Amino acid sequence: MRRVLTLFFLLAIGGLALAFWLTRPLPFTAEDLPPLKGDAIAGRQIFLAAGCASCHADRGAEAQQAPILSGGRRLSTEFGEFITPNISSDPVHGIGSYNLAGLASVLKRGVTPDGRHLYPVMPYTTYTRMDLQDIADLKAFLDDLPASDEVPQPHELSLPWSLRSGIGLWKKRYLDSNFVGAAPSERVERGRYLAEALGHCAECHTPRDRFGGLDKSRWMAGAPGFSGRAEAPNVTPAALDWSRDEIAWFLESGHSPRDEIASNEMEAVISGLGQLPKDDLEALAYYLASLAPIE
Template sequence: MKRLLSIFILLLAALAGGAIWLTRPQPLSPEALPALTGEAEAGRQVFLAAGCASCHADRGAEAQERPILSGGRRIESPFGTFLSPNISPDPVHGIGQYDLAGLTSVLTRGVTPDGRHLYPGMPYTSYVRMELQDIADLKAYLDTLPASETPRQSHDLALPWSIRSGIGLWKARYFDSAFVGAAPSRQIERGRYLVEALGHCAECHTPRDGYGGLDRDRWMAGALEGPGQPAAPNITPAVLDWDKGQIVWYLESGHSPRNETASHEMESVVAGIGQLPREDIEAIAAYLKGLAPIQ
């Protein structure tokens, strides 16, 4: 009996080891990407739409032309506390040594250039849909920002979530690059890209299961607890009854039709999105109005 139990334990260990090996982090090599030249001016628009400053800059710096991305913001979750890293161009404490392949690995694979899984507190589950030229432009802009020597801080996570190698198994279950919303027009297609890829709105506004995976059947139907805020509301047409013009005004100004002001993490989001071209904000509004209504 003891022999059978030992064999069973060994088989389980072998299966677990094999699964972890199959889902090991695999960063992109530079040879896997086409030669692209990024433009910093276009990259700033990507930076604003992607809300990078919302997590990686000091509060109030989201609207600055050249924010210092020293990280350190605390992101509370049911699995523990994530601390955003330094993504300034500092070569030691930031990402100054990343090439395009390294940044692409982070954004579309959730893998660091040196081969470590990133936790999905960094929304690569949305950024996986980013276009490569946008990543090249973003890198060009990030390279122009001030360097910070602020050291990275460790996450505060409980077992088993603190075992980073297990993230590969989580990715195998939940990592999906497919868009969710329909795109019946070019405007809505642009809005879908801004919302589902760059803006990563679903990361807060879509409910999750017990392991942190998004419930794609309840897309944008609100979450009881969003990262860094008490609650993320349902923003499908079943609840969000604003017209397109009212949505645009809110995203530009932070003021709702009910004279409420954007607060919590949404304040940071508006600080970035409000600087986008008007046609992009209108595209976001068109996408939201076209979502399936979910109560």
């Protein structure tokens, strides 16, 4: 009996070791990517659509031409307290030393260039759908922003959530580069890219399962807010009865057809989205109107 238990224990340990090895962090190398030249002007549009400032800069910085991305915002979740890092151009405390492969590793694989899993509070489950050229453009813009020597603070997590090794297993289940919504037209396809690859709308507006993964069967059907924030509403056509023009106007101005004003986290989102070209805001409106209605 002792031999059987010993064998079972060894097999279990071996199975776990194999699972962690198969899900180990694998950052991109420079050889993995084509040589791409970034455009900082185009990169600013990516920056605005992706909402980088809303987590990594002080409130109100979304509207600035050159925000300081020193991080430090606290995000309270049921898994613990996350603190956003410095992503300024500082080469020591920020990401100024990252090359294109390093930034692509963070955004598309949720892995740091030195090979550490990132927690999915960083919405790489959305950014994994980004085009590499957009990442190159974003990097060109980030490289031009001011540096900050703010020292990144560690997350405040308890066991088992403080063990990053388990994130690789989580990614096997939830990191998916396929788009969710349909794209019946070119305009809707553009809106889908803005929402599902850049804007990470679903990260707030889609409910999650007990392991923190998005419940795609209720895509954009509303979800509880983090940190005691207000609930993110259902934005499928079952609940959002606005016209496409009204949706586009809200995304630009923050004013709803009922003369309500965007508040809480949506206020910061609008500060970025409102600077996008009208064609992009209309594309987002067409995308939202095309979603499957979910009560």
